[in-house]
Amino acid sequence: MIPKIGLSEDSIEKIIKLLSVVLSDEMTLYVKTRKSHWNVAGQSFMELHKLFEVQYSELEVIIDNVAERIGKLGGKTIGTMNEFSALSRIMEHPNKYPVQNTMLTELLNDHKTIIYELRKDIDTCTNDCHDAGTADLLTGILQQHETIAWVLRRYLS
Template sequence: MNFLTKDQINKIANILKQLLADETILYLKTRNAHWNVEGPDFQTAHVYFETQYNELQLIIDEVAEKIRTKDVYAPATMSEYLQLTHLQENKIEEYNSLSFMKELLNDYEIIIAFLNESIKEIEDLNDVSTSDYLVGLLEQHQKTAWMLRSHLK
């Protein structure tokens, strides 16, 4: 039995759609870093970015499935993602690990801010399971942001 109204479900699904777009763009930007990183730390950075995009791939699937549990279709085209995302597609000037990490850290911080806002909004809509899921995702992204920030010091 569903205790959420159609309006509540649509609001939650719209938040999740934006999150899916953000995670997908972040995934592609992380793939770009993995493919194109250069420099003396190439091997370490290449493997690190691979670990990150593998984690993001799982997150993308989970978010899309979370949308589907609301009986709403998940967006699945780049044009939709580009309309929904909070992230920017910036041209990287230097293909070294620090440049990529700065760019990705900025993106993680944007998603962290969005998650913080969204958790409060979804809690107000009384969707405990989605709120709980987003709290776990927030913690995961905060840890990745910390690692990126630590590397940049």
């Protein structure tokens, strides 16, 4: 059922599609951060093992908030790996196990990709759909990615 919350049906449909893509990005980056947690090796093993755990835990909360926002807008929330893979704007690299610095650089680039995409998504929510609620949710998420990107950049500098 489409909720009556001052948004047009067209806007709601557009936002649900947009949020499904954001959810897919976050799920993909969550899995990639888990993979890094599992496979990191080298002198900073425990430091990075723990850092990645903090980061995927943060992504887990983001994922739940985005998924439930879709529900609040009356949509069905996708929940299969096939759908996430089809929609995600984040690339995966099967069978690759990079060394520490490459691992950090790849994760940093993924967070940067999400930051760039979220800026566009926030503009769409605000200007095209007049959905302040979703724009605000995505703005908070954008700030979380900016913080994670800053932390990753510090390890690389």
